[in-house]
Amino acid sequence: MSGKVVLLGADRAGEAPHGNRALPSLEESVAYVAGLGKPTAAQVLQKARESGRVAIQPRCGVGGHEEMKALLRDLETEAAPDLLTLTIDSHTRLKRFEQALRTLNRDPKDLNGYPLVTHGWQRGRDLNESVAAPLEIRHGSPDARALFDVSVASGITSFEGGGISYNLPYSKAVPVAESLAAWEEVDRVCGRLAELGLIVDRELFGTLTAVLVPPSISLAISVVEAVLAARAGVRCISVAYPQSGHLVQDVAALRSIPLLARRYLPPGVQVHAVFHEFMGVFPKGRAHAEDLIFYGALVARLGGASKLITKTYQEAYGIPDTRANIEGLRLAARANSPLLDFVAVDADRVAEELEWILAEVADIVEPLLEQADLKAAVADALERGTLDIPFSASRYAKSEVIPKRDAEGAIRYLSAGSLPLSGRALRRNDALLRRDARTGGGAADPGLRSLLADLTGDINYFLTVFGETDHEGTS
Amino acid sequence: MSGKVVLLGADRAGEAPHGNRALPSLEESVAYVAGLGKPTAAQVLQKARESGRVAIQPRCGVGGHEEMKALLRDLETEAAPDLLTLTIDSHTRLKRFEQALRTLNRDPKDLNGYPLVTHGWQRGRDLNESVAAPLEIRHGSPDARALFDVSVASGITSFEGGGISYNLPYSKAVPVAESLAAWEEVDRVCGRLAELGLIVDRELFGTLTAVLVPPSISLAISVVEAVLAARAGVRCISVAYPQSGHLVQDVAALRSIPLLARRYLPPGVQVHAVFHEFMGVFPKGRAHAEDLIFYGALVARLGGASKLITKTYQEAYGIPDTRANIEGLRLAARANSPLLDFVAVDADRVAEELEWILAEVADIVEPLLEQADLKAAVADALERGTLDIPFSASRYAKSEVIPKRDAEGAIRYLSAGSLPLSGRALRRNDALLRRDARTGGGAADPGLRSLLADLTGDINYFLTVFGETDHEGTS
Amino acid sequence: MQQRKIILGVAASDAHAVANHLIAHALRGIGYTVVNLGTCTPVEEFAEACREHPDAEAVVIGSLNGHAHEDLRDLAAAKAEGAIRCPVVVGGNLSVGSRKDPSALERLRRLGVDRIVSDPAALPAVLDELRAARSAAEPLLAVS
Amino acid sequence: MQQRKIILGVAASDAHAVANHLIAHALRGIGYTVVNLGTCTPVEEFAEACREHPDAEAVVIGSLNGHAHEDLRDLAAAKAEGAIRCPVVVGGNLSVGSRKDPSALERLRRLGVDRIVSDPAALPAVLDELRAARSAAEPLLAVS
């Protein structure tokens, strides 16, 4: 797998993005999926939920086609994940198809994912046929229409993203109204596919900017995206939530997902909770990273997630190699062990945290859901900061929210910015943070420097947990 | 590491067993250990206990010297266990030194362990100097004197075995009086070494025949051996207990060890609880085996063990390769994760089970400890069945005891044979087994056939747990 | 009808007792007389038992610890000199390591092992076969 | 004394925002004026900012997603035609994969990257050095 791969038809592969004429009809693709001889992602998720197992899925994507095929096959042979992924490269995500093609032809190893649009749908089908598990496209495209068309033509039955969650963390200058419109088109096609008999799982990227995202922000944005998706005709929605690292908070957040679905979504929609193993700064030590990987998987089980997205012990270093990916999957799978039935979380504390999460989410989403034009309301709310995320990559969110870990490590609002949280919720957040009596390093000088130091400390939370203190600061 | 290895000095290596003249003096060996620049096993165990971590140790032994060195080094480099092992081959265990030498010279890979006596103490030191972790000799020798002398001369600070636990499971026709006398000599040397400033950890093999051993038998025999060892001058005793597979029973058994020590041993003796990952029939499926490995490690932590002896996913197949051994260690190490502090066991149930364990052990050991000549009392008790083990390999135990798993999987006495258990204890065992309402397969015909079928089912317990039902019976 | 008899045991360096216990019980359960020599039984001891029990149909040896070949080293001689005349059946885990090389079984056969059986449940059928083969062969031997 | 100024941003295909936010805050904290172009910033946009801010001491670019080389492809031209005159500092995770090949840094230098810095804490010192080097070099340039 080293050395330059001569891409079959690399010249042709570059007619990107293929016009719709080049693609098979939706009907043909639906028939193709029916004849593929594998379950859809939605079926796998449903089965996992029914059996009480957490389905397991890696992140994986490399530039070259043969390399991608080998990667999928190796992962399946050695770790048998329930679902497999095509992670798409960053050029394709931003419709920089020219750059994707150029890099692909120069050295596919320079791509941080699989440029599916560039490779084209026939190769997508080839990948799909190489493995028994259904595939999901994971990317980060504010406007994923071209990619989605190729995905459907490839017979791929799960597609991640949303007009908010794949805009704010993934691009700088795409107006939210544009990304919402683009994703509405995607979701409408899902609706049409459902009518044709194919349920495409649409996963919402509640992980957002991944670093210190307060659960109620993640869940509120997912609720809004889910409502929009359901209205457009989507029938299977996976709500992804990223591990904060705090047991009770994470279990409560996961358990809130079915309740939020009941509260805000029409009954005909299948909703799954998906857990992302810790998406922030990963410890560097292999043993530490593996402790965190297993813990994440166990939390997914305790929270009743239908699916877990895994990490690897190479997370802190770069895109993992196949072996690390396999080992990450295998380790996570241990948390599904029948021998761990006895492991439990404090039910009262989870119930309490869950109530607060539901209340905060209600504070944020209900003013939006009341409005006639939800898309317009969202764009407006982001502009005014009544919907917001920390560390936005995009200009179209204010990023006034300042998150902070409390003494126990749960993520709270140090400042909720302009989020319409109730006085009760704000007082609780304040109270929990005042309980924070951490002392030491830099606590003496107040103001910006100390805020930065605190924030950095919270970002590097797991480095501290594992005593990897040499990686602790940016200043 | 494939192909025949030409053993340096293989001709000399065979002057087995070396007479004492060939060995360095105890003083020289003590000085050697002091200059080795590594902690003793006892120090590592003490530190583990103080830090609340479970120390981790593999089983490992191959025939060839260079192969053994490479094995130890690879395990240390890749999995950093707290202690390392020289597992000794079965010929050496039974003083069949001629066979050990012949196999070593023909093909070292045909040996199921490292023939230390045959290789000699200089090579023992070479191994010791190759790694940073202290070494333990794990074997199964009814008469280990020659092996112990070479072990001490090699500067090895931990030595497993005992006059009962390394006789009954490991040989057919060695009278217990003989093995007790041989082990008394070993223990006396430990006493002398302690006077010279070197504490040798003496681990007692409570695992016994490994298959369905009732906890009170394992612990009772360890108490007797520990009392004998302490009387002979041993200052650091590790009491090993084998995982039964039942959470509450295992945690209670482990937690009983410090209480038994306080009750039956003089205060100056350091006592450690050691947990053996499941020693019975292992599941064949890799994922199943790994579930069991992790579970065992977690139970060790919950039971407060100072040390864990690991298994590998190849256990059901044969002596594991290095890679499998590394992966077993790494997986077990995850149970030490600081992120798993929240995992707990039902304290009330553990307390109840613990009381019963202490009571049964008392029933068995107290009549023996009262007697003036404990060694004679033990030999006599074994002859009469008032001390007994199931599945004895030796003629010198009656093996009247019939163990059985209750409905929850805990190991109980279906028949206690002639063990002097109290009426209360017997009634509890009966009651717990009557609760056993398992139905199905062969339950119709009573008598020997059904007893055998039940026994086989219990032996293959984890195959059933994991649905490996094709491996379920011997008849 | 006379009870069928076998000699059972575990190889010389091997102390694994559980399968031995269970196989003895199971064969007794279907009517066999089992002379169980137990664990750690050298070839010599099997030969002795053959002398004491000339009516034994087979010697059935278990080996789990990987040392089958070295432990049965004297079998060739014992068979050659007629100390063991009846068929020898061996089962268990017959070489060291987790990946098995079939040559390990070959070299056991070269030592004089007649049948290698993996599942004890197959033993009754194997014993029947061996008896049938012998009674077919013996008249022939008597004639020649 | 005039405030020191730098232009900051993240490479064109890269949306990783966190380090960018923190570096901007930290440099502002020690008195810099930071023109932060944020994530997903093509070379062209850096060049434009250089035109608008001729007093900027350096262009400081982060890249985390492994695409640094392709994303900075136009840097050579931008420097050659004088669109970017000040030193270019790059930091982050500069190639794809968990095992890094130093040649990945070499090719960035060939594109015109002046300094590759891994720890943001080193930035102030690096910026001081670069300024010192420039003020030492410029009089010379003015003379020649």
Ligand code: B12
């Ligand atoms: C959070 C995160 C995300 C978030 C980012 C949200 C956002 N908008 O900010 C999300 C989830 C959206 C995301 C997406 C992706 N990510 Co990301 N992400 C991370 C993660 C977990 C933490 C990054 C972070 O915020 N760290 C905190 C900040 C403070 O530190 P930092 O960014 O690590 O930077 C440090 C240094 O690099 C340096 N530094 C950074 N910038 C600069 C600049 C200068 C001038 C200097 C001097 C130093 C410097 O200083 C920092 C402190 O030490 C890392 C892995 C990790 N580190 O654990 C992966 C990681 C950076 N991501 C990675 C990738 C590949 C992606 C994706 C392409 C998805 C994919 N294929 O897997 C997309 C990219 C989208 C895009 N178009 O760019 C890879 C990069 C791989 C590589 N180079 O081989 C990483 C390493 C994960 C991995 N192991 O695969 N990601």
Ligand code: B12
């Ligand atoms: C329990 C056990 C022990 C106990 C034995 C107690 C006792 N006295 O009985 C103890 C802990 C003492 C022990 C010690 C050792 N053991 Co041990 N032990 C096991 C274990 C876990 C289970 C064996 C068992 O009782 N199974 C239940 C019975 C019913 O089944 P079985 O023995 O597996 O036999 C089956 C078949 O082989 C077959 N079979 C068996 N005998 C016969 C005979 C005939 C005629 C037939 C037809 C079929 C047959 O039928 C059975 C049912 O399917 C196995 C691993 C496993 N299977 O999970 C290792 C195992 C057998 N032990 C092994 C070894 C090496 C040892 C030691 C040498 C220590 C070491 N180096 O690791 C010592 C040996 C001591 C000695 N001198 O022989 C290895 C053998 C390795 C190999 N061949 O490559 C194994 C496989 C573990 C491993 N993976 O390393 N062991």
